[in-house]
Amino acid sequence: MSDEELKPRYHQQRRLKQAKMQRKIRQSQRRLARLRVMWRLFILLMLAGLIWGILKMPQWRLPSTAFDNLNSPALEIVNNRIVPSQKILSALRRNQVPAQPIFLVKTDNLKKSITQLEPVQNVYIRRFWFPARLQIIVVERNPVLTISPDFDVPPIAFFSADGKLIGREYMPLPKDYKTVLVVTYGTGGDDYRNWDVKKVTTLKKVANLVETETGEKVEYIDCRNPKDVYIKIPSANIRLGSLNSGVFDKIQRLPSLLPQLSMLNKKVKYIDLRWETSYIKLDE
Numbered sequence: 001m002s003d004e005e006l007k008p009r010y011h012q013q014r015r016l017k018q019a020k021m022q023r024k025i026r027q028s029q030r031r032l033a034r035l036r037v038m039w040r041l042f043i044l045l046m047l048a049g050l051i052w053g054i055l056k057m058p059q060w061r062l063p064s065t066a067f068d069n070l071n072s073p074a075l076e077i078v079n080n081r082i083v084p085s086q087k088i089l090s091a092l093r094r095n096q097v098p099a100q101p102i103f104l105v106k107t108d109n110l111k112k113s114i115t116q117l118e119p120v121q122n123v124y125i126r127r128f129w130f131p132a133r134l135q136i137i138v139v140e141r142n143p144v145l146t147i148s149p150d151f152d153v154p155p156i157a158f159f160s161a162d163g164k165l166i167g168r169e170y171m172p173l174p175k176d177y178k179t180v181l182v183v184t185y186g187t188g189g190d191d192y193r194n195w196d197v198k199k200v201t202t203l204k205k206v207a208n209l210v211e212t213e214t215g216e217k218v219e220y221i222d223c224r225n226p227k228d229v230y231i232k233i234p235s236a237n238i239r240l241g242s243l244n245s246g247v248f249d250k251i252q253r254l255p256s257l258l259p260q261l262s263m264l265n266k267k268v269k270y271i272d273l274r275w276e277t278s279y280i281k282l283d284e
Contacts, residue, residue: 059131060101066134067092073133080138082119082170088136091117102132114138118166141166144204146179147192151220155181161204163197180207181220190226202243206231206251210238213254230270236261239281241274253278 066074070085075092077085091113098105107125114123114136122139141160148155156168158179173179182203186192207218214233222230229240235258240247250273257271257278267283 060103060129061099062097062102062105062132062134064097066097067095074131075133076135078135078137080140081174082140082143082166083117083138087117088114088138092136102127102129107134110134110136118164119160119170121160121162143173143177143179145200146173146181147186148181148183149185151183157192159195159200161200163195163200165193165195180204180218182223183220184223184226190223192223206240206243206247209248209251210254213251214258236268237270239270239272239274247273250274250278 062074063072066072067089070077070089075089077088080088092110094113095109105127107127111123111125114120119140120138121141124137124139126135126137127133128135141162141164143158143166144161145159146155147157147159155171155173157171158166158173160166180203182192184190184192203221203223207221210216210218210231210233214235216233216235219232219234222232227242229243231238231240238251238254240250253273254271257280260280261268264280264282269281269283272279272281
């Protein structure tokens with residue numbers, strides 16, 4: 001058989017070998033692709049199981065005893081000085097401890113329960129994820145006036161700067177609160193339980209102006225007779241009369257009157273600012 005006859009057979013065998021080799025390569029590629037898919041599926045299933053297991057861990061949820069006592073590691077109450085922590089805890093107990101993971105917990109009802117406490121102005125609740133816990137940040141109203149029925153009786157209530165009256169349930173206040181003591185019976189047509197924010201602001205402004213003009217601290221404001229108000233500072237008793245719009249102009253006369261007290265040999269009863277001309281009333 002000549003070379004011309006052998007060449008076609010050789011090329012045919014070569015093509016068959018190449019085709020067989022290509023089939024083997026394609027089969028190997030398909031096997032590798034299936035292995036990759038199975039491996040990816042296995043990894044995804046493993047990750048899904050791992051995530052599910054992590055999410056099911058109890059550390060993502062508040063313990064059922066979170067609101068049982070103040071020593072619970074899942075609860076922290078901060079920034080409250082007037083409202084006892086126990087009262088805040090009692091407010092929280094009106095709600096069930098959330099059973100869902102902490103990142104799904106809605107805190108609106110918890111906040112609503114705490115803000116029902118009179119001294120509480122606002123509440124911020126922080127959620128910590130792992131382990132699950134809550135931090136209750138309390139914003140309390142700022143006391144500006146304390147109320148007492150007499151000089152020798154401890155204050156029985158206080159007014160906040162926004163005119164809110166807080167009763168004896170939250171008294172006494174911490175000593176570092178700087179408030180103005182107002183002595184009043186709560187009768188005689190001027191019941192302090194009916195005072196509004198305007199009245200509270202006026203009393204606070206009167207006290208602030210007296211302290212500014214005299215350089216002395218106001219000891220108390222005597223409102224037992226609302227038409228004849230006195231204000232006491234260490235060096236003198238000041239008679240203001242009614243707290244009308246002209247009272248602030250009258251108080252500005254004090255710097256010219258106080259130096260005269262040291263020049264008198266008699267005991268001073270009060271400084272009278274009720275009239276156009278102020279004078280010093282001596283004790284008879």
